[in-house]
Amino acid sequence: MVLPTLLQIALVLFFAGLLELLWTLNHTVSIVAAVFVAILGLFQLVTTVLPASVPDCPYQSPQALGFIILVKLSRLAIGKICRRSWNYVMNCCGDDLPVAFHWQDRGLWTARRKFALSVRRYIHYIDNWLNMVVAEKRLYNWRERERMIVDSNGEMLDTRMLIAADLTFTDNAFLETVVRRCLTGMKVEGATQCFHRIVDHCSKHPWQVSALQHGIKVDRSGAALINIALDIIMMVEPHRLHNSTVLPLLRFLSTNMRWTSPSSSTQWQQLFDVGVSLLCNEWNEIRYLAFDITAFSFRVAPELNKVTLSSSGLQAMASYLEFSEVKGDKWRSLVATDLLLDCAASNCLSDVDLNAVQADVQKPLRDFFCLWEMVPLVDHPSYVLLGIGTSFVQFARRNTGHVEIGLIEVIVRMFSAYGTANVFSNEAERQAKEKLVNLLLDLDAILNWYMLAELPGP
Numbered sequence: 001m002v003l004p005t006l007l008q009i010a011l012v013l014f015f016a017g018l019l020e021l022l023w024t025l026n027h028t029v030s031i032v033a034a035v036f037v038a039i040l041g042l043f044q045l046v047t048t049v050l051p052a053s054v055p056d057c058p059y060q061s062p063q064a065l066g067f068i069i070l071v072k073l074s075r076l077a078i079g080k081i082c083r084r085s086w087n088y089v090m091n092c093c094g095d096d097l098p099v100a101f102h103w104q105d106r107g108l109w110t111a112r113r114k115f116a117l118s119v120r121r122y123i124h125y126i127d128n129w130l131n132m133v134v135a136e137k138r139l140y141n142w143r144e145r146e147r148m149i150v151d152s153n154g155e156m157l158d159t160r161m162l163i164a165a166d167l168t169f170t171d172n173a174f175l176e177t178v179v180r181r182c183l184t185g186m187k188v189e190g191a192t193q194c195f196h197r198i199v200d201h202c203s204k205h206p207w208q209v210s211a212l213q214h215g216i217k218v219d220r221s222g223a224a225l226i227n228i229a230l231d232i233i234m235m236v237e238p239h240r241l242h243n244s245t246v247l248p249l250l251r252f253l254s255t256n257m258r259w260t261s262p263s264s265s266t267q268w269q270q271l272f273d274v275g276v277s278l279l280c281n282e283w284n285e286i287r288y289l290a291f292d293i294t295a296f297s298f299r300v301a302p303e304l305n306k307v308t309l310s311s312s313g314l315q316a317m318a319s320y321l322e323f324s325e326v327k328g329d330k331w332r333s334l335v336a337t338d339l340l341l342d343c344a345a346s347n348c349l350s351d352v353d354l355n356a357v358q359a360d361v362q363k364p365l366r367d368f369f370c371l372w373e374m375v376p377l378v379d380h381p382s383y384v385l386l387g388i389g390t391s392f393v394q395f396a397r398r399n400t401g402h403v404e405i406g407l408i409e410v411i412v413r414m415f416s417a418y419g420t421a422n423v424f425s426n427e428a429e430r431q432a433k434e435k436l437v438n439l440l441l442d443l444d445a446i447l448n449w450y451m452l453a454e455l456p457g458p
Contacts, residue, residue, distance in 0.1 A: 004062035008044070015041070055149045060142050068145070155190040158182070163197045172221040180228050184235065188245065191232050199225065199252065222260025223267065229253055230270045246278070250289040257296060272297040272307040279316040284327075291320055291332070295339050298348075309343055311353035314361060317343060321364040325371065334384050337368050341391035345398050358402050365392075369410045377421050386435060389415055393442045405450050412443045 015037045022030035047059040052068045150157065166179055179198070183191040202225070229249045236245055257271060275294030281287050294317075298307060317340045324333035343349060344361060354361075372385065392411060396403045418424070419440060424433040 005066055008063050012041070055145075065142060155187055158186060159190050159194040159197070162194050166198055167201060172224055175221065176224045176227065180224070180231065183228060184231050188232065188235050191235065192245065192249070195225075195228055195232060196248065198228075222256050226253065226256060226260065226267060226271070230267070230274060233274055234270075246281075247283070247286055247289070250278070250286060250293065254289050254292050254296075257293070268297055269307050272309075273313075276309070276313040276316050279320040287320065287323065288332075291336065295335060298339065298343065306346070306348055309349045309353070311349075311356040314340070314343060314349060314353065315357045318357070318361050318364050321368065325364065325367060333368060334381065334388065337365065338384075338388050338391055340365070341388065341395045345391060345394040354399065355402065358399075362404050362407055366404065366407045366410065369407070369414060373410060373414045377417060377423060380423075382418065382423050383432060385414075386418075386432060386439065389439050389443070390435070393439065393446070396446050400449075401453070403446075403450070405447070408443065408447045408450065412440070412447055415440055415443065 019030060019034055019037060022033055047061060048064050048067050051057040051059055051064045052071045162179055162182055166175060175198075179194075183194060186194070229252055233246060233249055253271065253274075271293055275290045275292075275297060278286055278290035279294065281290065317336065321333060321336040321340055324336050340361065344354060372380065389411060396408070415436065418436055424430075424436060
């Protein structure tokens with residue numbers, strides 16, 4: 001390293017002497033030569049300084065390595081000086097800087113406390129940065145630097161290799177057996193980035209209308225991509241289920257599952273479980289997409305491979321119904337009520353699980369029907385509510401002896417008002433009118449059974 005550096009210094013001195021000689025002989029020639037020397041010197045300066053700030057810079061000259069070592073040693077020396085000075089300042093000020101403020105005015109105290117917390121946060125950042133500088137590894141050759149770069153960017157390199165391999169083979173079996181298994185062994189961020197890059201290269205699918213990157217376009221199996229998206233979502237830790245991580249994957253699932261049917265009952269079940277698990281998420285958009293996935297997978301799943309539901313899943317649906325009612329989203333509350341009743345009345349839920357969440361399910365149902373009872377009949381979505389009433393009858397028949405009488409009475413009053421106001425009066429609505437009559441007969445029979453069951457014995 002020393003000899004090449006001395007040669008570079010000698011070259012610089014040679015050009016400086018040459019320019020000085022030319023300046024004494026001819027100014028014009030000297031200016032032209034100075035331009036070429038300046039270009040050469042600028043290139044030499046850039047190739048010496050650039051590798052210190054750009055880790056993957058291809059220029060690996062001895063003088064560049066010497067400059068990197070000089071920068072590292074300078075950072076280490078400055079970092080140690082700053083570390084000792086910082087420790088001295090913190091020891092003098094104490095650990096409580098500046099947390100405790102005693103003010104009679106509560107507003108001033110709150111403002112001071114916020115300021116103190118922000119100061120302590122910046123102190124924490126500075127402390128971490130100084131620790132990182134002091135503990136920074138010293139490098140003395142290019143091989144150690146390349147090894148450090150590979151270690152720090154291993155996830156990115158794995159992502160690029162998988163994308164390149166997928167583009168090379170363009171095979172669905174390779175995507176399912178190799179790429180999918182590799183992604184499950186990566187971190188969530190790297191797996192998500194790789195998945196989006198693979199989707200960006202796909203064509204002949206609905207998501208192509210979104211903002212995709214320009215490049216090679218190849219076709220992919222929708223079922224394989226659904227499997228990968230589900231695997232990545234299941235890899236995410238519960239406290240990290242936020243917009244930036246899960247939302248793009250949910251959008252992909254919500255769009256793709258409508259055009260590409262999942263290949264197996266297991267995939268339908270995974271879709272349903274993922275949707276149910278995110279119904280109580282703190283982000284509203286994630287809740288909406290999760291409900292769309294839940295409802296679609298429950299409605300469209302093949303009858304022979306019907307999905308299964310637990311008590312916690314039914315409780316999450318009831319919570320989503322309450323959320324829709326609080327938000328004032330009437331249409332979503334209608335769909336959520338219909339789905340909740342269908343799930344509670346179907347065989348996908350065991351009797352034990354249903355009995356465990358009776359109160360959690362019936363409370364939002366009672367609030368739902370009480371809300372619509374107060375709405376003028378003109379504004380009722382009559383056909384939708386009629387279907388919900390039919391679903392409630394199925395739920396009550398399965399759940400005999402556990403439905404609240406108050407809930408049944410509210411539903412009877414609402415649909416009796418339909419008959420009194422002759423809501424379905426047109427000739428084209430004859431079928432709906434017959435359905436309403438049958439619904440009222442069923443509700444009256446259920447209500448009478450409950451009232452007789454409450455009568456004291458002889």
